Amino acid sequence: GAVVSQHPSRVICKSGTSVKIECRSLDFQATTMFWYRQFPKQSLMLMATSNEGSKATYEQGVEKDKFLINHASLTLSTLTVTSAHPEDSSFYICSARTLAGDEQFFGPGTRLTVL
Amino acid sequence: GQNIDQPTEMTATEGAIVQINCTYQTSGFNGLFWYQQHAGEAPTFLSYNVLDGLEEKGRFSSFLSRSKGYSYLLLKELQMKDSASYLCAAMDSNYQLIWGAGTKLIIKP
Numbered sequence: 001g002a003v004v005s006q007h008p009s010r011v012i013c014k015s016g017t018s019v020k021i022e023c024r025s026l027d028f029q030a031t032t033m034f035w036y037r038q039f040p041k042q043s044l045m046l047m048a049t050s051n052e053g054s055k056a057t058y059e060q061g062v063e064k065d066k067f068l069i070n071h072a073s074l075t076l077s078t079l080t081v082t083s084a085h086p087e088d089s090s091f092y093i094c095s096a097r098t099l100a101g102d103e104q105f106f107g108p109g110t111r112l113t114v115l
Numbered sequence: 116g117q118n119i120d121q122p123t124e125m126t127a128t129e130g131a132i133v134q135i136n137c138t139y140q141t142s143g144f145n146g147l148f149w150y151q152q153h154a155g156e157a158p159t160f161l162s163y164n165v166l167d168g169l170e171e172k173g174r175f176s177s178f179l180s181r182s183k184g185y186s187y188l189l190l191k192e193l194q195m196k197d198s199a200s201y202l203c204a205a206m207d208s209n210y211q212l213i214w215g216a217g218t219k220l221i222i223k224p
Contacts, residue, residue, distance in 0.1 A: 009211055036157060046157040108211035
């Protein structure tokens, strides 16, 4: 099956620093990738939809200047958490949708801890 | 390697009961999640099992057998709105989620 990877899998950073998370579709191309945030035992909260070659679409309440998304190619999207604060500590999950748009595959997640 | 298997598609009748199975192989284990996802929407958390046994939550129940690497999601009194994809995901020893491909559940009147 299709594989989506995320890097890093775990990151610990100091408050005020920026953290970049990569999401890659390893064996398929994805014009659309999604970024989610998950709190323990809760639903995935969609943060933004990333479209290759265009600006991301952010969900209401998500600060686009704080969560920078770049989708430079059909296999890579990045999420940069700028000036991270402890409340940004969470599990960030990406997913990628196939070009045909009929399947969506999820990444393993990145655990961010901001001290 | 790490792997999750669940059926691609299932069909059931409104008012009936359906069981969606999931088998997993992971490096270590920190629990198993079930999510419901309607087309075009974000997945919704249904259940989390980390101990063996059955957990019931309304019309939905989830079962886990760690020794068998097996879980199922049981949906009772099916309603048309239950038509969705159901995702099984296991968390490994590094707290990484290993996702199944999802089971598309079709409910017929």
